[in-house]
Amino acid sequence: MAAERESSLSTVVLPHLDAAYNLARWIMGGAEDAEDVVQEAMVRAITYFPSFRGGNARAWLLQIVRNTAYSALRAKRGAPLVPLADEVGDGEDPGTELVDPADDPEVALIRARDRRRVDALLERLPLGLRETLVMRELEGLSYREIAEITDVPIGTVMSRLWRARRWLAGAVEGETK
Amino acid sequence: MSPEHCDKVLLLQAEFDGELDAAAAAEIAEHRALCPICRASWAELRRVREAVRETASYHSAPASLRAAVTARLAAAAAEPGLRRLVRWWREALSGVAGAALAAAILLALWPSGRQGLVEAIVDDHVRALQPGHLVDVASSNRHTVKPWFAGRLDFAPPVKDLAAEGYPLLGGRLDYLGGRAVAALAYVHGGHRIDLFVWPQAGGEEAPQTAERHGYNIVHWRQDGMALWAVSDLEPDLLRAFVRDWRAPSK
Numbered sequence: 001m002a003a004e005r006e007s008s009l010s011t012v013v014l015p016h017l018d019a020a021y022n023l024a025r026w027i028m029g030g031a032e033d034a035e036d037v038v039q040e041a042m043v044r045a046i047t048y049f050p051s052f053r054g055g056n057a058r059a060w061l062l063q064i065v066r067n068t069a070y071s072a073l074r075a076k077r078g079a080p081l082v083p084l085a086d087e088v089g090d091g092e093d094p095g096t097e098l099v100d101p102a103d104d105p106e107v108a109l110i111r112a113r114d115r116r117r118v119d120a121l122l123e124r125l126p127l128g129l130r131e132t133l134v135m136r137e138l139e140g141l142s143y144r145e146i147a148e149i150t151d152v153p154i155g156t157v158m159s160r161l162w163r164a165r166r167w168l169a170g171a172v173e174g175e176t177k
Numbered sequence: 178m179s180p181e182h183c184d185k186v187l188l189l190q191a192e193f194d195g196e197l198d199a200a201a202a203a204e205i206a207e208h209r210a211l212c213p214i215c216r217a218s219w220a221e222l223r224r225v226r227e228a229v230r231e232t233a234s235y236h237s238a239p240a241s242l243r244a245a246v247t248a249r250l251a252a253a254a255a256e257p258g259l260r261r262l263v264r265w266w267r268e269a270l271s272g273v274a275g276a277a278l279a280a281a282i283l284l285a286l287w288p289s290g291r292q293g294l295v296e297a298i299v300d301d302h303v304r305a306l307q308p309g310h311l312v313d314v315a316s317s318n319r320h321t322v323k324p325w326f327a328g329r330l331d332f333a334p335p336v337k338d339l340a341a342e343g344y345p346l347l348g349g350r351l352d353y354l355g356g357r358a359v360a361a362l363a364y365v366h367g368g369h370r371i372d373l374f375v376w377p378q379a380g381g382e383e384a385p386q387t388a389e390r391h392g393y394n395i396v397h398w399r400q401d402g403m404a405l406w407a408v409s410d411l412e413p414d415l416l417r418a419f420v421r422d423w424r425a426p427s428k
Binding site: 009010013014017018020021022025026031034035038039042043044046047048050051067071075114115118119122133136137138142143158159161162165166168169172 | 186187190191194196221222224225226228229230232233234235236237238239242243245246247249250251253296297300303306353391392
């Protein structure tokens with residue numbers, strides 16, 4: 001009985017392990033932290049699996065991974081729980097948190113085809129914008145899935161994506177011309 | 178970043194992401210043909226997508242991690258804890274589901290700050306269930322547990338002995354929730370662990386409220402200047418009974 005459930009847990013988890021690690025890596029930054037987060041997320045997935053009602057396995061797993069990563073970040077920073085949502089840039093005014101790329105000398109050096117540079121650009125995005133963009137562009141998730149995983153309304157997903165893309169567009173444009 | 182702005186850009190972006198139905202897509206295509214800002218924005222979206230998809234790193238799981246996860250999932254099959262959870266789930270499906278659903282709806286109505294807290298509390302409880310993590314001070318005697326917290330916390334948590342009511346105290350530990358150190362008291366009832374998180378909170382009394390998260394039940398209330406959160410895989414009625422006994426004046 002348990003073996004039957006376990007094998008289906010493997011079926012649910014293993015196909016999305018790359019997605020899980022990629023998201024953890026983009027949230028945490030380092031490879032070692034990302035591996036720890038995925039391992040810890042697996043413990044939670046095993047525990048929570050009985051309440052998994054079927055359906056979107058990838059979104060279910062990524063939500064656990066994201067929560068685990070946020071817990072790890074909290075533990076690292078010793079920061080309070082609630083303000084984390086604000087830290088990631090929920091404010092409507094993008095100007096308060098993102099430097100215009102044109103005014104940022106480091107960003108001006110970006111080469112669009114330079115992997116390290118594009119990675120560095122993504123890393124400069126506030127966490128909330130970065131994770132949203134990674135889920136849309138690197139994982140191909142829908143607005144609805146991202147909204148579910150990040151626990152925000154779809155409108156917030158749309159505005160975060162827009163702000164992330166506008167900022168990156170400015171940065172990439174800065175060097176191609 | 179260009180200063181021009183068109184209020185249709187989020188719709189344009191939704192079309193770019195394939196999120197619009199045919200009618201809305203046709204409408205925005207028509208608009209795009211006429212709006213230079215949206216045409217420029219479209220080109221910008223394409224440029225960013227190309228840079229991110231073709232150039233940014235996609236971090237695939239390392240082989241060692243994949244092996245470790247595969248092994249962990251296999252090991253989980255042998256754990257009695259999982260079997261217990263599976264049984265709980267089967268039972269829940271057959272009867273308690275209605276109550277759990279009602280609790281989940283209540284949870285959805287709680288302020289969003291609390292939902293993050295609920296998530297953190299369940300996380301802490303689950304972590305404490307891992308071998309060796311349950312308590313920092315193991316004692317069924319409240320006269321041992323209460324002094325242990327002194328000096329480790331800036332408040333004196335109420336520690337109650339409910340062995341006579343059927344909830345022996347297992348001990349206490351320090352936890353970190355909502356940006357502060359809190360007391361966690363561990364009780365047991367019929368093989369089920371109950372964690373009770375306690376910290377001071379200004380404001381009035383609050384009657385117990387029930388919620389459910391990931392198959393765990395949570396009861397929250399406030400009394401005597403303390404916020405209290407009980408979490409367990411006990412069924413909601415049994416957890417509420419624990420809270421009732423805990424709230425009853427000490428004998």
